[in-house]
Amino acid sequence: MTYAVKEIYLTLQGEGNHTGRAAVFMRFAGCNLWSGLERDRKKAICQFCDTDFIGIDGPGGGKFKTADALADAVASRWPQGGGGKPYVICTGGEPLLQLDAPLIDAFHARGFEVGIETNGTLEAPGSIDWICVSPKAAAPLVQTRGNELKLVFPQKEIEAHPSRFEQLSFEHFYLQPLDVIGDPAQTAAHVASAAAYCLAHPLWRLSTQTHKMNGLP
Ligand SMILES: C[S@@+](CC[C@H](N)C(=O)[O-])C[C@H]1O[C@@H](n2cnc3c(N)ncnc32)[C@H](O)[C@@H]1O
Ligand SMILES: Nc1nc2[nH]cc(C(=O)O)c2c(=O)[nH]1
Ligand code: SF4
Numbered sequence: 183m184t185y186a187v188k189e190i191y192l193t194l195q196g197e198g199n200h201t202g203r204a205a206v207f208m209r210f211a212g213c214n215l216w217s218g219l220e221r222d223r224k225k226a227i228c229q230f231c232d233t234d235f236i237g238i239d240g241p242g243g244g245k246f247k248t249a250d251a252l253a254d255a256v257a258s259r260w261p262q263g264g265g266g267k268p269y270v271i272c273t274g275g276e277p278l279l280q281l282d283a284p285l286i287d288a289f290h291a292r293g294f295e296v297g298i299e300t301n302g303t304l305e306a307p308g309s310i311d312w313i314c315v316s317p318k319a320a321a322p323l324v325q326t327r328g329n330e331l332k333l334v335f336p337q338k339e340i341e342a343h344p345s346r347f348e349q350l351s352f353e354h355f356y357l358q359p360l361d362v363i364g365d366p367a368q369t370a371a372h373v374a375s376a377a378a379y380c381l382a383h384p385l386w387r388l389s390t391q392t393h394k395m396n397g398l399p
């Protein structure tokens with residue numbers, strides 16, 4: 183298996199339950215819900231994406247011929263002697279197009295806890311330590327269990343109403359305000375409506391994208 187990776191970098195998890203925790207982000211190239219090209223956005227299944235996941239040209243990106251080579255590249259970013267459990271977050275693009283059991287095993291062999299950020303359209307291998315599913319209204323939800331469900335809010339379609347997900351098998355439920363790139367007023371309105379929903383429905387907690395406020399990648 184050759185892995186196509188857009189970028190690898192150390193930062194703080196900006197979203198969800200592990201907000202503020204140091205992690206190596208390993209961003210796979212490619213997604214099953216959007217080509218990543220702006221000219222295709224309007225016809226994509228997922229149209230609000232805030233991420234460039236095309237190609238392998240980011241910091242630390244490239245083609246990796248083996249799971250060991252990719253796990254070594256990730257491990258080399260973790261600070262030595264600083265304590266804490268080494269943590270890798272596999273994201274993308276859609277990581278479940280590429281993340282397989284041998285790669286998870288290679289991370290574990292280097293002492294890493296393995297997290298994933300997924301759109302939930304593909305089944306996740308059982309050996310992942312932390313599964314964050316972020317459902318997309320127009321896409322079938324296949325991965326219906328995990329640690330956190332992080333819903334981008336609002337999505338206008340009824341299929342993405344928060345009440346639809348409450349019975350699923352997750353430990354934490356988050357609403358993440360839809361960030362409209364280039365329109366801070368609209369983004370602020372989404373923060374307000376997500377906060378209002380959490381106030382009225384305390385099962386749900388607010389996940390703001392703290393890295394964007396803090397100048398982190
Ligand atoms: C870029 S995605 C990559 C992982 C996977 N494809 C997914 O969608 O979960 C990482 C996270 O960013 C969220 N996200 C993407 N665009 C966003 C936006 N415009 N505003 C808020 N969150 C967004 C996704 O829902 C997901 O939780
Ligand atoms: N700091 C930081 N935290 C994140 N949490 C999820 C992210 C993602 O793009 O998957 C992300 C990201 O891009 N940066
Ligand atoms: S599924 Fe995730 S990576 Fe793919 S377009 Fe949507 S937010 Fe972006």
Ligand SMILES: [Mg+2]
Nearest residue numbers: 232233273399
């Ligand atoms: Mg991001």
